[in-house]
Amino acid sequence: MMFKLLFSVFATLSCILFAKALEVDTYDFLMPNVWPHRDELYLCTPIRISPHNNYYIVGFEPNATMHTAHHMLLYGCSEPGSNESVWSCGEMHRNEVDDLYNTASPCRSGSQIVYAWARDAPSLHLPKDVGFLIGKDSPIKYLVLQVHYMHRFPEDKVDNSGVFLKYTKERMLRQAGVILLGTGGTIPPNRVEQMETACTITEDKVIHPFAYRTHTHALGKLVTGYVVRQDDNGDVWTLLGKKDPQLPQMFYPVVSSRAIQRHDVLAARCTMNNTHDYPVRIGATNKDEMCNFYLMYWVENDTPLERKYCFTSGPPYYYWDRAREGLNNIPPAFV
Structure with missing residues (x-):
């Protein structure tokens, strides 16, 4: 056709x-x-x-x-x-x-x-x-x-x-791009779980974030996104955005529009509250869950990142304190 x-x-x-x-x-x-x-x-x-x-x-x-x-x-x-x-x-x-x-x-x-x-x-x-x-x-x-x-x-x-x-x-002159951060994993029954992901920017590009969007299903309570940079005192976490995913899932203006470049780390966390007596897994249906943080950005006189997706296996296998990026100074979960 x-x-x-x-x-x-x-x-x-x-x-x-x-x-x-x-x-x-x-x-x-x-x-x-x-x-x-x-x-x-x-x-x-x-x-x-x-x-x-x-x-x-x-x-x-x-x-x-x-x-x-x-x-x-x-x-x-x-x-x-x-x-x-x-x-x-x-x-x-x-x-x-x-x-x-x-x-x-x-x-x-x-x-x-x-x-x-x-x-x-x-x-x-x-x-x-x-x-x-x-x-x-x-x-x-x-x-x-x-x-x-x-x-x-x-x-x-x-x-x-x-x-x-x-x-x-x-x-x-400014091309837009999107990178999607997300996780796999399982939320145990009757438990608040943190689903986390992080990826290092390895490309020699400067990206300028301007909007973010969160997505979960019914168990999501809060989704947060950060950019992580190192200084003499360890990792510095700068908030890109946080939102209750039960609100309209639009693209909101970022909290910090500071340029992101090579060696910076993008990180996202979904706070999930499973009130059921059974585990809930990441999946495609409304009975499953999702943990997504979309970051929209622009580059000037350049092409967007080759990397379009940043996913981890999620709980119980992946958390920020086990990340290969060696993350430290991890912020507490919002309640």
């Missing part, structure tokens, strides 16, 4: 005039009236970026409600996970058999997250002169929209949840 061609010169697009005569167009990236025929279904749909031009995404306006979509992710891919117009794409259910949709990952290669939404989060507009480069000179040749439907729809109902992309052809 042929892909929709994004940003075609023949497309009918609405134009908006930003400051300094920046022409910004809108592309409606929506699910093509899909039928979520079972609970806990992840569906993906792709768009192919025109390979002849560069485009910069400068804003995201969600077209969804938390009563319909549990969450949405927008992936940038070198190759999409399938050649279908829609497919089943739960990352943790790759081997499942679906009687309506073929099953594949969101991306076959070159996977990175560009945008994420949940819990009725509002629109996101990037800072001035900042945009996600896609197309000709970018490894992002396709965008893939993933929507998690928690509940089955009636047979006479379909869905077109998605996001309105704001983009421009005008060159941005």
Whole structure:
């Protein structure tokens, strides 16, 4: 089935005039009236970026409600996970058999997250002169929209949840990027658990954080993100952001926008309260849990980090005080 061609010169697009005569167009990236025929279904749909031009995404306006979509992710891919117009794409259910949709990952290669939404989060507009480069000179040749439907729809109902992309052809000196911090692991029954992750920046780049987003399911009480630097007295932990993940899961402005560079450590912690009499594991369904901290940043006259993901095995195998980074001066957990 042929892909929709994004940003075609023949497309009918609405134009908006930003400051300094920046022409910004809108592309409606929506699910093509899909039928979520079972609970806990992840569906993906792709768009192919025109390979002849560069485009910069400068804003995201969600077209969804938390009563319909549990969450949405927008992936940038070198190759999409399938050649279908829609497919089943739960990352943790790759081997499942679906009687309506073929099953594949969101991306076959070159996977990175560009945008994420949940819990009725509002629109996101990037800072001035900042945009996600896609197309000709970018490894992002396709965008893939993933929507998690928690509940089955009636047979006479379909869905077109998605996001309105704001983009421009005008060159941005500052390219945006996202790095996702997360964990695996298990939360024991009747226990408050700290799920922690940390990764050292090894690339010779300077990144400027400007927004963060947290994501857990129902057991999450607080998610915090830090950048860790060394001085003569040991590690210095600078807060990037902390948020109750039960609030709208939007991108919030960072607490500290100080530049992050090589040898700095990014770290995140999720405080989880399991009130059940059984353990809860990291997984894809609403009965499972997730511990995610998204950091959005820009680089000037450079490309974003090659590293897109920072994951650890989580409890009971990984904690900051056991990290290979040798972390010290670890901050106490917020309550």
